[in-house]
Amino acid sequence: MDDFVCNKLNEWGLSKLIETFKDHEIDKEEFDKLEDEVIKELIPKIGPRKKFKRRFKLLKSQVLPSTSEANDTRNMDKDPREESSPCQSPRVKRKRPNSAAEESIMCIVKEIMKDVKMKLQNEEKTELKDFLKKTISNLERRKRMLVGVFGRTGAGKSSLINAIVGEKNLLPSGSVCACTSVMFKVEANNDSEKYEAEIEFIKKDDWKNELCFYKYLLDDDDDDAREKMTALYREDWVSKSVEELMDKKYFKEIPEFLSSEKKTLECESAEELRDKFVKYVSASNEEDDGERQYWPLVECVTVRLPNKELLQHVTLVVLPGNGDRNKSRDNMWKKMVGRCSTVWIVADIKRAASEKEAWEILQNASSLMGNGGDCQRIHFICTKSDDVDVQSVRDLVLKRNRDAKRKVNAKFQKYPQSSKQFSFEVFTVSCKEFHKSRHLQPDDTEIPKLRDVLQNLNNNHSEAFNYVSGACGILSLIQGTRYRGVADSKMKACRDLEEKMQHELEVLQKAIDEIYRTFERCLTEGVEQSKDSCEGRMHFMLHRRGETSSAFHKRLKFAVMNNGVFNARNGRKTNINTTLSSELTGSIDDEFRMTFPNEDKSGPFKGAIDSFSLDTERMINTYKDVRLQLRFLKTEEDKLKTKLKKIIREDKKTVYSSLTSTIEENMQKCYTDAAKITGVGFLENVRWKIKKHVHDQKDTMFKMAKDNMLKQLNELRGKILKTLKEALMESIQLSLGTDDCSFPDVSGELAMVEKFYNQLEADPNPN
Secondary structure (H helix, E strand, O other): OOHHHHHHHHHOOOHHHHHHHHHOOOOHHHHHOOOHHHHHHHOOOHHHHHHHHHHHHHHHOOOOOOHHHHHOOOOOOOOHHHOOOOOOOOOOOOOOOOHHHHHHHHHHHHHHHHHHHHHHHHOOOOHHHHHHHHHHHOOOOOOOEEEEEEOOOOOOHHHHHHHHHOOOOOOOOOOOOOOOOOEEEEEEEOOOOOEEEEEEEOOHHHHHHHHHHHHHHHHHOOHHHHHHHHHHHOOHHHOOOHHHHOOHHHHOOOHHHHOOOOEEEEEOOHHHHHHHHHHHOOOOOOOOOOOOOOHHHEEEEEEEEEOOHHHOOEEEEEOOOOOOOOHHHHHHHHHHHHHEEEEEEEEEHHHOOOOHHHHHHHHHHHHHHOOOOOOOEEEEEEEOOOOOOOOOOHHHHHHHHHHHHHHHHHHHOOOHHHHHHOEEEEEEOOHHHHHHOOOOOHHHHOHHHHHHHHHHHHOOHHHHHHHHHHHHHHHHHHHHOOOOOOHHHHHHHHHHHHHHHHHHHHHHHHHHHHHHHHHHHHHHHHHHHHHHHHHHHHHHHHOOOOOOHHHHHHHHHHHHHOOOEEEEEOOEEEEHHHHHHHHHHHHHHHHHHHHOOOOOOOOOHHHHHHHOOOOHHHHHHHOHHHHHHHHHHHHHHHHHHHHHHHHHHHHHHHHHHHHHHHHHHHHHHHHHHHHOOOOOOHHHHHHHHHHHHHHHHHHHHHHHHHHHHHHHHHHHHHHHHHHHHHHHHHHHHHHHOOOOOOOOOOHHHHHHHHHHHHHHHOOOOOO
């Protein structure tokens, strides 16, 4: 082993590996050519191996500054206040690091900040040191991007996911979401090299309530209830009471259900894991041998796969099409749909443009994904594109794929709300040909294109940039506090900043107030439209043409027991509450989308948050003695605005859904009373009860919904202004109003993080 390898291992804090590399005679030439399998053999322990691989990838990307280079900057004779700030340096076009290098940069900077935090903990406790430790802990963490996958049973979701993640035996065809309740997530296992499944159950009391519901519905021959009861209890449900069906003997294999805990399965292979988890997700009885299936009790199953960089920060979520009658499952379904930044709708290519279920999913979930969620992109995936009647030539397959894309794109334009809100792209995939490549090239299968989609989501450049920028600001503040004789500059800068902050808060409040008044006008119109149309809408909903009285009797009976949601008819659910609130939501949809856009490049409140600025760039040139503190304040301001955008994006979902939830709360007593109606005349009596309630309440119900939404908007405005004022005031006063100079020297760490910052800044928006 030569000095190069030894020095690198020392620099990376992996000196314990030197003897191992020496024993295997790894010199610089062999070191540069190391592959994953060899690295795994050399470094069997996961922790050191991950650390080595991060540094190694960064080294190969030629962006890692050496420790010795960083240490050259540890010279206290040179005042870093005279150095140029990376935040202010002229923009020089540099080569942007690739995604692996960005990930390694972020991991190394995290290690640096962890060490700095330890240094601060070893120092004498002060208010500023406590603030800095908290600020380091609160540096933005990488979040997982969710990709929601919808599609009917048999559409090809299992084969698609297997091909995407590169695990042919993970999901057996037809198993995923063959039942209509269980959510299924697939993500990378970043903590272990095992295949794992984490099973989350519904609450025991929820299941008991659901059993009462099912026993009631079984009198009406409800297929869904029978399927669930038979899966878990086999034929015992016929003669047993609810109390008897809650006996421990039915849950011997899943004690976690009774103790409200999660069940974890761990295996060495995907195939072994599949065989263990299938009974928790599948309603298929193809190989029924009398074994109990536990999917009726399951809320969500999360499968984690080792060594899947493509899924490192992305989770695939297979979602049932219409939520669930169980309240906890339905709430989780709504939450997950709202969190998906991208949605895949999967359909067989033979009927992609005409398949009702796929397009009804788009129509029904559109408000949850858009104004009520985070979705920016919808991808319509036509599966089985190589399933043709002849052993086709490539041209025939590609022609049919083009035709399918044209038809699906034309159909999407018939949904104006969706086409205005989401970007839309059609893919035609062939999983069989991707594996076998008999007639098509790999790119023809479009599996590589979908992998690129995930890779782009996985490579969130802004997350790495924001983290490193925040770290650079914190280190700047620590280093800046070490210098004395700048009290006058601190005082003047502090005064200017407080005045600027107050002015900017007033400008922001005026912008939000104007938007509030616009919503108030729109909702006032929506209230009047709702009052005029609600009784006609209810009559149409409760008197369905083409449906027999006996069939509608069952569906209405289900609806009044299920908070106004009708049981699925031809795969589609109908909700009385959303029907009643549709004029209200329609009145503000366009304004809401402009105020709270889901696109990453568009700021909330029509750019008012982005426009807020303390103008620290100008002040850095004016107050050069405290430029490092001002650099910190610039990064804190940017970080705070990023945090606020996330808060706003979450709160806007509640604001938007409040219109329907207020209507549902108002209708609740009506549903409860209607559910008690029995005997002859049930159908007409329930219809009368619902229509009378709507008639009696229409003058107050819609105004309550309007007032509730405006109240929540007002509370959001208050939260934004309070958060900005309190957080920035704390940062200003502690960074410029404290004379504490007893801080460790972090000039070397600052120099290294500055270099990383400059590399990431080379092209913040490469796409």
